[in-house]
Amino acid sequence: MPDVREPIKQTSIEKKKRIIQAGLKLISEKGYFKTNTAEIAKEAGVSTGIVYQYFKDKKDILLYAVKEYFDNIFEPIEIKMKSINPRGNLEYTLKELILSSIDAHTKYSLAHEEMIAMSHLDEDIHNMFIESEHRIVDKVLVFLESVGISGPHMHEKVHIMYNLIESLCHEYVYHKHSFIDYDYTIDETINLIKTLLK
Amino acid sequence: MPDVREPIKQTSIEKKKRIIQAGLKLISEKGYFKTNTAEIAKEAGVSTGIVYQYFKDKKDILLYAVKEYFDNIFEPIEIKMKSINPRGNLEYTLKELILSSIDAHTKYSLAHEEMIAMSHLDEDIHNMFIESEHRIVDKVLVFLESVGISGPHMHEKVHIMYNLIESLCHEYVYHKHSFIDYDYTIDETINLIKTLLK
Amino acid sequence: MPDVREPIKQTSIEKKKRIIQAGLKLISEKGYFKTNTAEIAKEAGVSTGIVYQYFKDKKDILLYAVKEYFDNIFEPIEIKMKSINPRGNLEYTLKELILSSIDAHTKYSLAHEEMIAMSHLDEDIHNMFIESEHRIVDKVLVFLESVGISGPHMHEKVHIMYNLIESLCHEYVYHKHSFIDYDYTIDETINLIKTLLK
Amino acid sequence: MPDVREPIKQTSIEKKKRIIQAGLKLISEKGYFKTNTAEIAKEAGVSTGIVYQYFKDKKDILLYAVKEYFDNIFEPIEIKMKSINPRGNLEYTLKELILSSIDAHTKYSLAHEEMIAMSHLDEDIHNMFIESEHRIVDKVLVFLESVGISGPHMHEKVHIMYNLIESLCHEYVYHKHSFIDYDYTIDETINLIKTLLK
DNA sequence: GATGAATGAGTATTCATTCAT
DNA sequence: TATGAATGAATACTCATTCAT
Numbered sequence: 031m032p033d034v035r036e037p038i039k040q041t042s043i044e045k046k047k048r049i050i051q052a053g054l055k056l057i058s059e060k061g062y063f064k065t066n067t068a069e070i071a072k073e074a075g076v077s078t079g080i081v082y083q084y085f086k087d088k089k090d091i092l093l094y095a096v097k098e099y100f101d102n103i104f105e106p107i108e109i110k111m112k113s114i115n116p117r118g119n120l121e122y123t124l125k126e127l128i129l130s131s132i133d134a135h136t137k138y139s140l141a142h143e144e145m146i147a148m149s150h151l152d153e154d155i156h157n158m159f160i161e162s163e164h165r166i167v168d169k170v171l172v173f174l175e176s177v178g179i180s181g182p183h184m185h186e187k188v189h190i191m192y193n194l195i196e197s198l199c200h201e202y203v204y205h206k207h208s209f210i211d212y213d214y215t216i217d218e219t220i221n222l223i224k225t226l227l228k
Numbered sequence: 229m230p231d232v233r234e235p236i237k238q239t240s241i242e243k244k245k246r247i248i249q250a251g252l253k254l255i256s257e258k259g260y261f262k263t264n265t266a267e268i269a270k271e272a273g274v275s276t277g278i279v280y281q282y283f284k285d286k287k288d289i290l291l292y293a294v295k296e297y298f299d300n301i302f303e304p305i306e307i308k309m310k311s312i313n314p315r316g317n318l319e320y321t322l323k324e325l326i327l328s329s330i331d332a333h334t335k336y337s338l339a340h341e342e343m344i345a346m347s348h349l350d351e352d353i354h355n356m357f358i359e360s361e362h363r364i365v366d367k368v369l370v371f372l373e374s375v376g377i378s379g380p381h382m383h384e385k386v387h388i389m390y391n392l393i394e395s396l397c398h399e400y401v402y403h404k405h406s407f408i409d410y411d412y413t414i415d416e417t418i419n420l421i422k423t424l425l426k
Numbered sequence: 427m428p429d430v431r432e433p434i435k436q437t438s439i440e441k442k443k444r445i446i447q448a449g450l451k452l453i454s455e456k457g458y459f460k461t462n463t464a465e466i467a468k469e470a471g472v473s474t475g476i477v478y479q480y481f482k483d484k485k486d487i488l489l490y491a492v493k494e495y496f497d498n499i500f501e502p503i504e505i506k507m508k509s510i511n512p513r514g515n516l517e518y519t520l521k522e523l524i525l526s527s528i529d530a531h532t533k534y535s536l537a538h539e540e541m542i543a544m545s546h547l548d549e550d551i552h553n554m555f556i557e558s559e560h561r562i563v564d565k566v567l568v569f570l571e572s573v574g575i576s577g578p579h580m581h582e583k584v585h586i587m588y589n590l591i592e593s594l595c596h597e598y599v600y601h602k603h604s605f606i607d608y609d610y611t612i613d614e615t616i617n618l619i620k621t622l623l624k
Numbered sequence: 625m626p627d628v629r630e631p632i633k634q635t636s637i638e639k640k641k642r643i644i645q646a647g648l649k650l651i652s653e654k655g656y657f658k659t660n661t662a663e664i665a666k667e668a669g670v671s672t673g674i675v676y677q678y679f680k681d682k683k684d685i686l687l688y689a690v691k692e693y694f695d696n697i698f699e700p701i702e703i704k705m706k707s708i709n710p711r712g713n714l715e716y717t718l719k720e721l722i723l724s725s726i727d728a729h730t731k732y733s734l735a736h737e738e739m740i741a742m743s744h745l746d747e748d749i750h751n752m753f754i755e756s757e758h759r760i761v762d763k764v765l766v767f768l769e770s771v772g773i774s775g776p777h778m779h780e781k782v783h784i785m786y787n788l789i790e791s792l793c794h795e796y797v798y799h800k801h802s803f804i805d806y807d808y809t810i811d812e813t814i815n816l817i818k819t820l821l822k
Numbered sequence: 823g824a825t826g827a828a829t830g831a832g833t834a835t836t837c838a839t840t841c842a843t
Numbered sequence: 844t845a846t847g848a849a850t851g852a853a854t855a856c857t858c859a860t861t862c863a864t
Contacts, residue, residue, distance in 0.1 A: 042844085061349065063261070066837055068847095077846045079840080088838060143348050150345035151259060160403060186413045189405070190420070193395035194388075201387070205358065215384045218424070222388070225423045226416070233827090240827075264854060275829045280856065431848090438848075457745060459657070462833060473850045478835065539744045546741035547655065556799065582809045585795070586788075586816070593787035601754060603783070611780045614820070618784070621819045622812070636823085660858055662826095671825045673861080682859065829861075833854100840850075 034086045046084045048074040054095040058141035062092055062148055089155075092148060096155055099141050100162040103134045107166070111173045120227075123177065124220045128195055135199040143204070167192055179227050187226050194219055232288075233281050244282045246272040252293040256339035260290055260346055290346060294353055297339050298360040301332045305364070309371045318425075321375065322418045326393055333397040341402070365390055377425050385424050392417055430486075431479050442480045444470040450491040454537035458488055458544055488544060492551055495537050496558040499530045503562070507569045516623075519573065520616045524591055531595040538599070563588055575623050583622050590615055628680050640678045642668040648689040652735035656686055656742055683749075686742060690749055693735050694756040697728045701760070705767045714821075717771065718814045722789055729793040737798070761786055773821050781820050788813055 037043045052073035056065040067088055071078045085091050110130045114123050135142055149159040167188050174180065174188070198219050202212055235241045250271035254263040265286055269276045283289050308328045312321050333340055347357040365386050372378065372386070396417050400410055433439045448469035452461040463484055467474045481487050506526045510519050531538055545555040563584050570576070570584070594615050598608055631637045646667035650659040661682055665672045679685050704724045708717050729736055743753040761782050768774070768782070792813050796806055 039844095063349075067839085068837075071847095078838095078848095079846055080844080082839065083844080147345045147348035150341045150348070156402075160405070164405075183409065183412055183416070186408055186416060189399070189408060190392075190395075190413065190416060193399070194392065197388075197391035197395060201391070207358075207387070210384055210387060211381065214381055215388065218381070218384060218388060222420050222424060226420060235827095237827090243827095265856080266854080276831095276855090277829055277857080278827075281827075286855065433848095435848090441848095463835080464833080474834090474852095475836080475850055476848075479848075484834065543741045543744035546737050546744070547657075556801075579805065579808055579812070582804055582812060585801070585804060586791075586809065586812060589791035589795070590784075590788065593784075593791060597783070597787070600750075603754070603758075606780055606783060607777065610777055611784065614777070614780060614784060618816050618820060622816060633823095661860085662858075665826095672827095672859095673825055674823080676860065677823080825862105825864085827861105827863090830858100832857090836853090837851100840848105841846105842848090843846080 045076060049081060049084060050094045050098055053091040054098050057095055057144055061144055093154060096145055096158050099145055103138050104166050106134050107131055108169060116177045121220060124223055128216060131195055132199050132202050135203050139203045191223050191226060232284050243274060247279060248292045248296055251289040252296050255293055255342055259342055291352060294343055294356050297343055301336055302364050304332050305329055306367060314375045319418060322421055326414060329393055330397050330400050333401050337401045388424060389421050430482050441472060445477060446490045446494055449487040450494050453491055453540055457540055489550060492541055492554050495541055499534055500562050502526055502530050504565060512573045517616060520619055524612060527591055528595050528598050531599050535599045587619050587622060639670060643675060643678060644688045644692055647685040648692050651689055651738055655738055687748060690739055690752050693739055697732055698760050700728050701725055702763060710771045715814060718817055722810060725789055726793050726796050729797050733797045785817050785820060
C-alpha cells in the first residue's frame, strides 16, 4: 500500500489534522531540518509508521503546514476587510489593514521565518507561496473594488502594495534596525499606497 | 593543527579563494545542504583536509561565499552610481539603477535564492545580510545626496526604496506571474520612488 | 527517535545482549579504539542504526561490556566461595580461591588488558571498576566471616588481599618473567594473606 | 631519508630532548590519544616535519616519554636508597622508601595514570614497563643485600614487595576509598614486607 | 637540516522510510 | 488500520604522515 491515502473516516481526518498541527508547531519552533518525523508523530500522538499513510514524505507534511500557516495568517486580515466600513476614510482603512497584518506576522513570526526560508529552498513550497499570494491579492482586489477603488493595472498595483506591506511587516518584526523610525515608516508606506491607488 | 590559518603566501591566498568560488558555485547550483565538503574540495582541486585549515567549518565557507555573492551583486550597481551624470534626469537615473539591479539579480539568481533561504535559517548569515544592506543603503544615501536629494527621514526612505527594488527584482527574476505587466510595474515602482523622494 | 530505549520484548532483549557480546568480543580482540560501531553491529548481526536505540553512544557499549566482563570473571569465584567447606583448612581454601581467580583471568586475559586500560582512560569505566571491586571485597568479607575470620581493619586487610591476588594473577597471566618461580610466588602470597588475616 | 636519525650535534640532541619533554607534558595532561603531533611540535618549539626525523612515529615519542617518566619516578627512590643508613632499623627504612614512593607517584600522578593505560594497550610500552620493573627490582635487591637481607627466592619476594608498594601507591593516589584508613594500610603493608623478608 | 602546507583515509551518529506483526 | 522496531545510506571533521621548498 505505497500510495498515500486520503482519510475518509472522521477519526482519520482528525488524525491527519493533528499531524499537520504538530508539524507546524515543531517546524516553527525548531525549524524543518531540525525536526524529525518521529518527533512530529510523537507530538501528534500517533505512531511513526502511520505518518506515511497520510503523507507522501516529510516534505508533504511541510506543504500542508505551509497551507495551515497561510490560513492562520490571512484569516484575521480577511475578517478585518469584511468588517471595514466601505464608506470610511482610505488612510484609516489602510492603517487598520497594515496594523492587522503586522499583528498577524508578530503572532506567527517563528513560523514566518522558517516558511520563507523553505519557500526559497523548494519549488513546491515556492509555488504554494505564489498561490497563496494570488489568493490574498484577489481578495484585496475585490475589497478595493467594494470601497470604490478600481482602474487599469490593478493587479500590478496590488502586487506592489502586497510587497510594500510584506517588507514593512518583515522590517517591523525582525530587523529592528535601531536607527529606523517605524511609525514614520508605516505612515510613509500608507502614503505610497495612497499614491499608488490614487 | 586544529586552528584556522589565514593564508599569507600568494598560492595559499589563491587556494582559499578557489575554495570560496567552488563553494559559491556548488551551493548556488545544488543548495547548501546538498553540497558536501568533499565536493567543494574536489571542485576547488584541493584535499578535504586543507579546507579545514582555511575555514572553521562548513558554514564558514558559506559565510565567505555570501560575502563574495554580495560583492558580485553590488559591484555593478556601485559602478553604475559612479558613472551616472549628477545633473541628469532623476527618472532616467532610477531606471538605470533598477535595470542594473535586475541585471545583477538575473545573473546570480541561483545564488540569490539559496542565500536568502540561508539568511532565514542562520543568524550569522542573517547578520551578514543586514550588514550588506546597511552598506548599500549608505552608499545610495551618499549617491542621492550627490544628485541633490536630501531631507528628513532619508534613512527610512532609502530603506523603503531598497525593499521596493528588491521586491521588484525578485518578482521579475522568479515569479513570472503570467498576468503581470513587468514593464508597467517597473514604471510604477519608479513613480513611487519619485513620490517617496519628492 | 534519538532517545535510548530499554528493550522490553524478548527478541529485543536478546538483540541488545548480542550487541554487548559482540562488543566484548571485538573490544577484547582488537581493542576499543580499533573497533568501530559498524563492526560491532555486523558481528551482532544487526544494522548500525539499531545500536543507537539501545546504547547512548559507543562508550555505552563498552560500559555494558565491562559489566559483562566482571560478571564473567567474578561468577566462578563467587561460586567457589559458596562451595567451600567453612570448616576446611584456611591455606587450602585460599589456594582454591587463588587458583580459581587465576583461572578466570586466564580465560578472559584479552578482555582484562583492554578493560584495565580503559579504566585508566575513562572516568565512567573507572567508577564501574571501583564499584565492582567493592562488590567482590564485600562478598569476600562475608565469606571470611562465615569461615570465622573477623576483627578490626578487615576492610583494609581485604583490600590488600585483593591487590595481592590481582597482582599475582596479572604476573601469572601476562608477565611470564622467565626467572620467576610462580608456584613459589603463589605459596608466598598465601603465606602473606595468612599473616594478614592471622 | 625515511630512516629515523639519531642526532649527533648537541643542538639536535637538545631538540630531541625538548620533543620528549613536550610529549611527556602533553600526554600526561591530555592523554596520548587527545594529544596530536602538531601540538607536541609546537610545545617543543619545532616544526611538525622535524619530529619525524627524530622519531619513527607518534608512538615512538610515547616510548621515549615512558622512559623519561620512569627515570623521573625512580630517581628519588634510588637516591633515597643510597642515603639510607645500612645499619638502621628495617621498619623505619621501609617506611622511608614507601613514603618516598608515594611522594613520587603523587608528583607524577597524571602521567602515571596515562602510562599504565598505555602499557595495557601496547606491547612495546608493556615491555618497557617490564624492563623498568626489572631495573628497579634489581636495584632493590642490591640495596637489600647491602643492608644484610638475602636468601632464597629473593627475586620473587622483591617482586611481591614491588607489587604491594605499587598497589599501595595507586590506592593512595587515586582511589581514596572513603572508608579506608590509609595510615593503617601503610603500616600493614610494612608489616607484610617484614614478614616477607624475615 | 628544517619548515609547515598538503594529503586523504577513517568513523560515530542521525533519520527518512519501510515492513513484519 | 496501526504500530514501532529495524534499516543503512550519508557526511563533517581530525590528524598522522609526507614532501616540495
